Amino acid sequence: MSAPARFTPLKAYFFALLALLYLPLVVLLVFSLNANTTLSFPLRGFTLDWYKQALQAEAVLRSVRNSLVVAVGSSLAATGLGSMVAVLAARYSFRGKGLLIGLAGLPLVIPYIVLGVALLLLFSALGVQRSLWTVGLAHSVVALPYTSLIVMARLAGFDQRLEEAAMDLGADYLTTLRRIVFPLAAPAMLSAALTAFTVSFDEFALALFLTGNEPTFPVYLFSQLRFASRLPMLIALAVLLMLGTLLLVFIAERLRRAE
Amino acid sequence: MTTAKEAGRPASRRWRRPAVDRPAAFWLLAVPPTAWLAVFFLAPVALAILFSFRPDMRGSLFAAWTPSLNQYASLFATASYWRLLGVSAGMALITAACATVLAYPVAYFLTFNAGRRASLYLLLLLVPFWTSYMLRVMAWKFLLGSEGVINSFLSYAGLVDKPLALLIYSRPAVVITLIYVWIPFVTLPILAALQRVDPALFEAAADLGASPARVFTRITLPLSLPGVLAAFFMVFIPTVGEYVTPLLVGGTRGIMYGNIVQDFFTKAANWPFGSAMALVMLAATLALVALALRLVDVRRWLE
Amino acid sequence: MKHRRCQTIALPIIAVLLLIGCAPAAVPPGEQTGTLTVLEWAGYEAPDFWTDFQTTYPHVTVNFPIGASDADVYAKMAAGDQADIFHAYTGWLEFYVEEGLVEEIDTSKLSNWDKVPDSFKRVGQVNGKQYFIPWDWGFTSILYRTDKIPEGVTSWSALLNPAYAGHISMWDDGPGAVTVSSYIHQWDETAITADQLATIKDEWIVQRDLNLFYWAGEPELIAAMAGGDVWLAYAWQGAYATLLGQGVPVAYADPVEGRNSWVGVYGIRKGTPNLDLALKFLDAKLGAATGNNVVNLFYYGHTNQDVMSGITDPALIEAFSVDDPAILEKSNFTPNLTVEQRDAWTAMWAEIKAAP
Numbered sequence: 001m002s003a004p005a006r007f008t009p010l011k012a013y014f015f016a017l018l019a020l021l022y023l024p025l026v027v028l029l030v031f032s033l034n035a036n037t038t039l040s041f042p043l044r045g046f047t048l049d050w051y052k053q054a055l056q057a058e059a060v061l062r063s064v065r066n067s068l069v070v071a072v073g074s075s076l077a078a079t080g081l082g083s084m085v086a087v088l089a090a091r092y093s094f095r096g097k098g099l100l101i102g103l104a105g106l107p108l109v110i111p112y113i114v115l116g117v118a119l120l121l122l123f124s125a126l127g128v129q130r131s132l133w134t135v136g137l138a139h140s141v142v143a144l145p146y147t148s149l150i151v152m153a154r155l156a157g158f159d160q161r162l163e164e165a166a167m168d169l170g171a172d173y174l175t176t177l178r179r180i181v182f183p184l185a186a187p188a189m190l191s192a193a194l195t196a197f198t199v200s201f202d203e204f205a206l207a208l209f210l211t212g213n214e215p216t217f218p219v220y221l222f223s224q225l226r227f228a229s230r231l232p233m234l235i236a237l238a239v240l241l242m243l244g245t246l247l248l249v250f251i252a253e254r255l256r257r258a259e
Numbered sequence: 260m261t262t263a264k265e266a267g268r269p270a271s272r273r274w275r276r277p278a279v280d281r282p283a284a285f286w287l288l289a290v291p292p293t294a295w296l297a298v299f300f301l302a303p304v305a306l307a308i309l310f311s312f313r314p315d316m317r318g319s320l321f322a323a324w325t326p327s328l329n330q331y332a333s334l335f336a337t338a339s340y341w342r343l344l345g346v347s348a349g350m351a352l353i354t355a356a357c358a359t360v361l362a363y364p365v366a367y368f369l370t371f372n373a374g375r376r377a378s379l380y381l382l383l384l385l386v387p388f389w390t391s392y393m394l395r396v397m398a399w400k401f402l403l404g405s406e407g408v409i410n411s412f413l414s415y416a417g418l419v420d421k422p423l424a425l426l427i428y429s430r431p432a433v434v435i436t437l438i439y440v441w442i443p444f445v446t447l448p449i450l451a452a453l454q455r456v457d458p459a460l461f462e463a464a465a466d467l468g469a470s471p472a473r474v475f476t477r478i479t480l481p482l483s484l485p486g487v488l489a490a491f492f493m494v495f496i497p498t499v500g501e502y503v504t505p506l507l508v509g510g511t512r513g514i515m516y517g518n519i520v521q522d523f524f525t526k527a528a529n530w531p532f533g534s535a536m537a538l539v540m541l542a543a544t545l546a547l548v549a550l551a552l553r554l555v556d557v558r559r560w561l562e
Numbered sequence: 563m564k565h566r567r568c569q570t571i572a573l574p575i576i577a578v579l580l581l582i583g584c585a586p587a588a589v590p591p592g593e594q595t596g597t598l599t600v601l602e603w604a605g606y607e608a609p610d611f612w613t614d615f616q617t618t619y620p621h622v623t624v625n626f627p628i629g630a631s632d633a634d635v636y637a638k639m640a641a642g643d644q645a646d647i648f649h650a651y652t653g654w655l656e657f658y659v660e661e662g663l664v665e666e667i668d669t670s671k672l673s674n675w676d677k678v679p680d681s682f683k684r685v686g687q688v689n690g691k692q693y694f695i696p697w698d699w700g701f702t703s704i705l706y707r708t709d710k711i712p713e714g715v716t717s718w719s720a721l722l723n724p725a726y727a728g729h730i731s732m733w734d735d736g737p738g739a740v741t742v743s744s745y746i747h748q749w750d751e752t753a754i755t756a757d758q759l760a761t762i763k764d765e766w767i768v769q770r771d772l773n774l775f776y777w778a779g780e781p782e783l784i785a786a787m788a789g790g791d792v793w794l795a796y797a798w799q800g801a802y803a804t805l806l807g808q809g810v811p812v813a814y815a816d817p818v819e820g821r822n823s824w825v826g827v828y829g830i831r832k833g834t835p836n837l838d839l840a841l842k843f844l845d846a847k848l849g850a851a852t853g854n855n856v857v858n859l860f861y862y863g864h865t866n867q868d869v870m871s872g873i874t875d876p877a878l879i880e881a882f883s884v885d886d887p888a889i890l891e892k893s894n895f896t897p898n899l900t901v902e903q904r905d906a907w908t909a910m911w912a913e914i915k916a917a918p
């Protein structure tokens with residue numbers, strides 16, 4: 001395989017797309033540093049006030065923490081359960097297999113608003129209070145189709161002889177799963193976890209229905225968005241979050257390079 | 260090289276997957292997801308179905324009610340909702356097809372050309388999605404508005420004499436925004452499938468005289484097809500019921516079926532009718548997917 | 563005998579002593595503990611909006627689960643939400659009373675009640691009984707760019723005027739549309755017939771093609787108006803005050819049919835165990851510090867008359883027409899919907915949006 005070229009059409013395409021994705025974020029950055037309270041020209045002058053406001057808002061930081069907790073928890077659950085479904089789909093043949101796969105994919109078809117109301121009804125009937133747990137449960141359900149699909153796509157058609165060989169050599173299926181299938185599926189599981197995390201972190205419709213006293217970040221954002229005067233602070237917040245994430249990504253890359 | 264152990268085994272046993280008399284592992288794998296889905300998905304959906312047979316919202320919501328078909332009757336009597344469902348499905352189809360096609364080169368680039376930077380690039384692709392969607396779309400609206408940056412530039416450059424209306428508050432605007440939003444997401448299943456392709460195959464094919472185009476069409480594309488299909492359905496299915504994007508950039512013409520469903524829940528306090536609409540949409544989408552799967556025969560690559 | 567007589571005296575004395583000992587001593591507010599749950603609209607959980615209560619009762623925990631809209635708040639309460647207090651708006655109040663979801667309020671326990679004007683007090687009454695405490699309020703009128711529409715706007719019919727095609731923005735609400743039409747046609751909003759509703763539906767289907775987008779939240783309306791895409795809109799005074807403050811040339815119409823006025827109210831859930839604490843919370847909500855925050859930070863009106871008379875910001879004075887003491891009499895308060903009207907008008911709006 002040839003070494004990655006310095007400049008290819010494919011690379012240009014990728015970076016053009018990346019630029020397009022980041023364009024709105026640049027706009028947000030520009031406005032977060034300006035005294036405007038609306039997203040319109042002319043720009044009214046440089047200010048750091050919005051950032052100061054954003055960092056002082058304790059409620060803000062708490063909501064971000066809530067979102068992180070929910071996203072990590074639900075993505076772990078969704079990845080674990082989705083991988084189980086994927087292994088079943090790719091390695092077993094049994095009656096009801098199509099049904100299970102269909103079931104795992106079904107949450108994709110339900111509008112979030114309906115699932116939100118339905119879960120609200122269920123929890124009300126059971127007497128369960130709305131909380132971050134209820135949001136996390138909902139997120140794990142809606143992320144499940146993604147995680148199962150992604151891991152399935154990887155496992156499908158993978159040579160099963162490795163597993164057969166392991167079992168012939170005396171390993172039970174559980175060990176085979178652990179030592180052979182899991183490493184094979186690991187990159188896809190990571191992809192799946194990332195997808196599930198992304199699905200959960202900015203998810204709004206379900207969170208709005210199922211959030212209790214502790215809001216997640218999108219819900220908090222929405223709540224502040226009702227009041228136009230709060231907009232600049234929210235933009236500053238979003239920019240901070242984005243810059244923080246970018247920083248983490250680059251640090252992770254440096255650490256990986258160092259290995 | 261066969262060992263004595265293998266030699267004694269009947270040939271038919273050797274390469275088949277675990278037999279139908281299930282080992283314990285099967286239950287360990289099958290029970291958790293099934294139970295989870297049964298409790299947190301099937302049960303609520305069953306409740307929603309029951310609710311759609313509720314005649315109205317009067318009285319205590321959990322008291323028993325006499326089932327009625329009046330919600331479905333109203334729904335079937337309103338032709339404009341059915342038309343809208345069809346339009347939404349069409350928009351979803353276009354979105355899914357375009358997003359998949361546009362994301363493929365990204366996944367290809369990340370798998371084969373990005374080298375050691377692949378994970379960095381992938382993360383960079385996803386970072387914008389951890390920023391609030393609503394704020395990002397607000398920024399887009401600012402760029403696309405009639406006095407926004409893009410239109411200002413176009414008229415300054417003399418390319419148009421009046422601002423382009425279709426960029427925002429229209430049905431095309433919704434589709435464009437949806438495609439834009441889905442591309443990074445959709446890259447992931449295609450990526451997962453492409454990563455299975457052994458690069459040694461490329462060298463082998465090249466050695467045998469195949470052009471890069473042939474390598475792609477005869478080797479890469481077919482092998483990545485499961486990922487492409489997964490990507491397509493991953494976008495198509497939820498997009499039929501999409502409501503956030505039409506709300507933000509659709510104007511009055513870009514409304515989709517999901518908006519009406521949402522309205523019945525959050526504006527009309529009419530949960531029974533909203534549930535009925537949603538279930539009809541669910542049934543229609545499932546029917547479309549079943550039809551598509553029949554055409555594509557996915558089971559081939561699942562087994 | 564002596565023994566028995568001691569008993570007959572001792573027992574009542576012991577009983578009285580016990581009663582005194584067991585009687586709940588009035589707990590000073592500063593030490594009052596407890597938990598309140600308030601089903602609130604997004605944003606109102608900010609401490610600014612209940613600052614009087616926080617200062618007086620610092621040890622009471624208040625939780626704020628969120629309701630997304632009038633319909634959502636109502637549906638949640640109907641589904642058995644255990645919130646002690648909920649925040650509703652005019653138009654939706656009758657349903658709570660009909661379904662027995664709300665307590666009648668003893669206004670003698672509210673120290674700030676006499677600061678609330680009578681017109682607002684009436685808003686919180688259903689069938690002559692005070693079920694709700696009015697808290698926030700505002701106007702609805704037509705907001706327009708004076709540079710794009712130099713001739714000005716004098717009637718609600720401007721929202722359906724083809725001259726402004728592509729630059730109108732209507733609020734995404736069926737009952738709102740019916741209200742506007744009832745003003746234009748001079749029909750009785752509380753008694754819209756099926757024929758009238760059909761006419762309303764047709765005219766708003768036509769309007770849909772003149773309309774740029776239906777706005778759901780003020781920030782999107784403000785951005786579009788500031789950016790020049792929208793020239794006139796059905797709007798609340800918050801948008802007006804914000805745009806004025808940004809220096810955008812806008813005016814808030816005084817249509818010949820009169821402005822509309824809406825009021826936000828708080829109700830106490832029927833059967834709540836925290837009735838006393840809830841009343842204290844509502845009383846504090848009517849306080850001056852809270853009221854000033856509502857007005858100055860978020861540009862919404864407050865029902866405490868002292869707060870409204872004390873406004874100094876010129877943009878706000880204009881927005882609330884503080885200088886015009888008769889403004890409330892000239893406004894049309896949103897009447898309460900019946901269940902049939904709610905279902906019919908919201909369904910009508912959905913069909914308008916879905917029309918080909």
